[in-house]
Amino acid sequence: MKHIKLGDLDVARIGLGAMGMSHGLTGAGTDDAESIRTVHRAIDLGVTMIDTAEIYGPYTNEDLLGRALKGRRDQVVLATKFGLVSHAGAGAWTLDSSPANIRTALEGSLKRLGTDHIDLYYQHRVDPNTPIEEVVGTLAELVTEGKIRHIGLSEAGPDTIRRAHAVHPITAVQSEYSLWTRGIEDRILPVLREFGIGLVPFSPLGHGFLTGTVRNENDFEEGDFRRGNPRFTGENFRRNLALADEVQAIAADVGATPAQVAIAWLLAQGDDIAPIPGTKRVTRVEENTAADRLQLPADVLTRLSSLPPAAGDTHTEAGLRMLER
Template identity: 55%
Template sequence: MKKRELGRSGLEVSALGLGCMGMSEFYGSLDEDESIRTIHRAIEMGLTFLDTADMYGVGRNEELVGRAIKGRRDDVILATKFGNVRAADGTPLGINGRPEYVKQACDASLKRLGVDHIDLYYQHRVDPNTPIEETVGAMADLVQAGKVRFLGLSEASPRTIAKANDVHPIAALQTEYSLWSREVEDEILPLCRELGIGFVAYSPLGRGFLTGQIKSFDDLEESDYRRFSPRFQGDNFRKNLDLVERIHEIAKEKGCSSSQLALAWLLSRGEDIVPIPGTKRRSYLEENAGALDVTLSQDELRRIDEAAPLGAAAGFRYPEASMKVIDK
């Protein structure tokens, strides 16, 4: 398996990671046995960079990942997140970056995961009511205590990233990045490179849209949260299908799947970028891994850029309430 260093942090991870969120919530029906088999298959293949968070399934996802890696802790690089607080029934309770909460959340995650340390610990969303210096200061204390090895941020603004990195080196920024979400190319990606921060791209397949598997709104299960996503609704859905079709045509000529083309494009954007496509099925995991063998020519990259330029996707990437809590 190819490896990549996250920025200049010294943390080396598999060139593709595995997002585990959908194994416990958000994307329709669940099958924990198949999810665990998927994690085991990922480890066998060398896709050992596993991504979870304490809010996924209200802790259940960390527990699932913990069961899957039991006895295999040294084989994986484990990333989790704190800050998006939910009640036991899943009700959102806001964002918390207060120092005392950071330490409580870390201890709770360690217990659920069944491990004594976290390799990469992210602040999931920036708390507007707590100075980032205080939050990262508490995260740095966790490094000193040996509970965490490296620190990360998620969906942070350039100003927040710079201030956080002044307190303690930030190893990685995790933010949405794909052929239909290229906004980070303007300011965020250049800043990360200037500061030596790695970039972890979540939703690299546009929440499944870029796979070409979703043909109509009715393909989404009743419990699938994408039914509430602006890009999956009404005219936006139809316009975005056109974008996917353009990508599919290039992939067909290339002899790969649309998913593999989209991931290969991201991998080509720089050695400091690590996509973490999520799946709960071994078949999709194996398909995604095939992207590592896809090399794109300059002409193919040009055609992809023309097919999916910055701002090509119709609709916001989250519902209005979720967009409001993204650090700007």
């Protein structure tokens, strides 16, 4: 697999998002053995960056990866996130990037993941109660202590990125970016490229919608966040099916799958972009990583870039309040 640089961090240009193995999606946590096989197959196929977070479960996804990476830890760039669990008592889904909370979160992640360092440690969401300078200052101390190697931000806005990078180099920013979520192109990408910061797009397949396999809004189990997501309900869902069908038609024209086309389009947006499509199945990781070999013609890239935006917000109102796009 081809490699790119996120800042000065070398990674294979297609990573693996592990969240759905344990959290948030239909079938999560039902087959850990297959999830572990998927991690191993991804590594065998050349994937280096594997992404998780303490909030996924909470904690169970990191536990799973800790088991999966036994004996293979040195083969991967391991990324995890803090800041959506307050260890001072408020618990999960509470923004807390205070220095004490960061250190508590990191020690827990290190233990669950079975490692002595995190390669890329992200602030999961910007905490309005803790200045970003204080957050990055704490992370810089952890770099000096050898407990983390690189610092990342997730869903941070331009001003936060600039202020953070002034304290310590930011290696990567993680944001939702795909054929149907392109809001970062005008405000975020120029800032990242100004400072040489890499982009890690999560949900590059539109939470599965762009694969063409999502056809009924009632297919999602209780606990699947897509059940209440505006893009997966009502008239928005029906309009977005037409968008998925367009991607499927283009994929048929080039002899690839819709997922491969969606990932290849992202890869064509720059050599500083490393998407992390999530899956818990070996067959899907094989399909997704094959996008590395798919070179889309210029007219196809133009056709894809010209597709209409998805209908509906990317998150519920509560979720949107945590974003700084």
